[in-house]
Amino acid sequence: MTAAPPPRRVLITGGASGLGAALAARYAARGDRVLVTDRADTADVPAGATYRRLDITAEDDWTAARAAVRSEWGGLDVLVNNAGIAAGGRIDRLSGEHWRRVLDVNVLGAVTGCRTFAPLFKEQGAGHLVNVASAAGLVHSPAMTSYDAGKAAVVALSESLRWELGPWGVAVSVVCPSFFRTNLAASLDDDDPMMGQVATRLIARSRLGADEIAARVVRAVDAGTFLxxxxxxxxxxxxxxxLARPLYDRQMRAMGARIRRAEQQPAPDRTEERSA
Known part of the structure; x- marks a missing residue:
């Protein structure tokens, strides 16, 4: 029988809901010390966990969080860069502001977390960076350019840090789930409503929920799994x-063709609805 790992000190971003909340509950339930962070001033957290406001786009918030865990816990064992936003849309429908917002949150938020805690982990000679990306970081569907590009960047960041920080005893994992039931769709903007509706449907009909994904992630992190x-x-x-690139290419071409057909369909006539 495998012995349970010793209690760990864990900081989770985006921990007020969705996968972050499920991860916090998993870690807290087994006796780990958990600091849940999110953008809200307050949030409900699992028994045994504490809460701190942390905007991942604000470097001062990260610096303050590092000072807090150093002061209160003497260090940190696991940083979970989970916070992020959903995004999608056809390239000609996405504004420059959309791109800046998505990359600021989904890429630079994780980068700043890693930059902030890497010195502490190197000083300790131990630590584990867990970056939550997406299957979209590995598989790049049409009409998902901003999300795909951001998550691919997180995968690349993670692989690079795996080799850079390994000599200090620092482990790195990157988590790449497909769609699962969560409230992530609530963060979708309306730059391209058609693609937003598609993403919302895919999330809603997913077989797995955040709790099931969280359980698998915790086990993989305990095992030191990278991808x-x-x-x-x-x-x-x-x-x-x-391994089956021709099949993959056919699937992506078919998706692109469906998007073109959808664009060519006339917009629904709402005249009768408005006059009713």
């Missing part, structure tokens, strides 16, 4: 692209 594909759909997509 975490916590669900079957993510594994199939990643391996299809790698």
């Amino acid at each position: 975490v594909l916590p669900d079957r759909d993510a594994r199939i997509a990643a391996w299809t692209k790698r």
Whole structure:
């Protein structure tokens, strides 16, 4: 029988809801010390966990969080860069502001977390960076350019840091789930409503919820796994692209063709609805 790992000191961003909240509950339930962070001033957290406001786009918030865990816990064992926003849309429908917002949150938020805690982990000679990306970081569907580009950057960041920080005893994991049931769709903007509706439907009909994904992520992190594909759909997509590229290319072309057909359809006539 495998012994349970010793209690760990864990900081989770975006921990007020969705996968972050599920991860916080998993870690707290087994006796780890958990600091849940999010942008709100207050939030409900699991028994045994504490809460701190942290905007991942604000460097001062990160610096203050590092000072807090150093003062209160004497260090940190696991940093989970989970916070992020959903995004999608056809390239000609996405504004420059959309791109800046998505990359600021989904890429630079994780980068700043890693920059902030890497010195502490190197000083300790131990630590684990867990960056939550997406299957979209490995498999790049049409009309998902901003989200795909951001999540691919997180995968690249994670792989680079794996080799850079490894000599100091620092582990790195990157988590790449496919769609699962969560409230992530609430962060979708309206730059391209058609693609937003598609993403919302895919999330809603997913077989797995955040709790199931969280359980698999915690086990993989405990095992020191670098690339975490916590669900079957993510594994199939990643391996299809790698091992069956012609099939993957056909699937992507078919998706692009469906998007073109949808654009060519006339907009629904709302005249009767307005006059009713």
